[in-house]
Amino acid sequence: MKTLKITLLTALLSLMVVSPVMAINLDKLREIKEKLKPLQPTSEQDEITLGKDVAANLLGAAPLVNDPALQTYVNKIGVWIALHTDRPGLPWRFGVLDTGSVNAFATPGGYVFLTRGMLLRMRDEAELAGVLAHEISHVVEKHALTTMRKGALAGMASDALSRNQPGYAKLVSAGTEIFARGLDKEDEYAADRMGVVLATRAGYDPYGLPAVLQTLSSINPKDDAVSLMFKTHPDSEKRLELVSNSMEGRFDEYVNQPKVEARFSSIIKSHIAIYKPVK
Ligand SMILES: [Zn+2]
Numbered sequence: 001m002k003t004l005k006i007t008l009l010t011a012l013l014s015l016m017v018v019s020p021v022m023a024i025n026l027d028k029l030r031e032i033k034e035k036l037k038p039l040q041p042t043s044e045q046d047e048i049t050l051g052k053d054v055a056a057n058l059l060g061a062a063p064l065v066n067d068p069a070l071q072t073y074v075n076k077i078g079v080w081i082a083l084h085t086d087r088p089g090l091p092w093r094f095g096v097l098d099t100g101s102v103n104a105f106a107t108p109g110g111y112v113f114l115t116r117g118m119l120l121r122m123r124d125e126a127e128l129a130g131v132l133a134h135e136i137s138h139v140v141e142k143h144a145l146t147t148m149r150k151g152a153l154a155g156m157a158s159d160a161l162s163r164n165q166p167g168y169a170k171l172v173s174a175g176t177e178i179f180a181r182g183l184d185k186e187d188e189y190a191a192d193r194m195g196v197v198l199a200t201r202a203g204y205d206p207y208g209l210p211a212v213l214q215t216l217s218s219i220n221p222k223d224d225a226v227s228l229m230f231k232t233h234p235d236s237e238k239r240l241e242l243v244s245n246s247m248e249g250r251f252d253e254y255v256n257q258p259k260v261e262a263r264f265s266s267i268i269k270s271h272i273a274i275y276k277p278v279k
Helices: 004-019 027-035 044-061 068-082 123-141 143-153 166-180 187-202 208-218 224-232 236-247 260-272
Strands: 093-097 104-107 111-116
Touching: 027 166, 027 260, 044 093, 044 104, 044 111, 044 143, 044 166, 068 093, 068 123, 068 260, 104 123, 111 123, 123 143, 123 260, 143 166, 143 187, 166 224, 187 208, 187 236, 208 236
Parallel strands: 093 111
Antiparallel strands: 104 111
């Protein structure tokens, strides 16, 4: 804070030196202040708490599928991939939401969700790994966290990031809103590229995520099941094109890594046999 005050004072003085007779332009000063406002790094604990609170809001809209075996399976795959990232120590949690709409998302701190509608459109574990790895990449790179902070903190006096700060509720609601609006397109493309690398590093066929993008691009965009997904993500064909370009020639030696079709099909089959909607 002290440094900020000194910097502001210096900025103010320099304006006066350049043009001593000019009336001080307050808008200009506010602009400078905004630019100089230091965005303090969020502590990992605050990131986790925030992600948990946003996840709780989102879970209010769609509950988890009541199938412990399925949830355990998805968690095992997710945690295995997360262990291959730079942030293996986050409290990673993975969940399948009980909705027919096709979507996946992640909140800060390691809370990753995909919908039953999306899971049932997959053909093997490499595809599931690809989608989870895409979401894990958003968490590792703090895409949602950065977007939330930009949105909620613009114009706020303090960097309210922990539960006991006055602006915290605003941050949580901005965080929840992101999932209705979507992330930056560039963040999505980056998560596709990184997702492919992570899934490959975890031992899966690298083409799992591209295969899911192919499936998504074949769904009629007028289908209600994909409306939110398509509203919040760049065009699937464009994503497929960009991720394929970035993969070209670099993944050839990994194409024989397993897709794990048999285990995936057997889990899905058992799930369908016992499935009862939560609501
Ligand atoms: Zn994404």
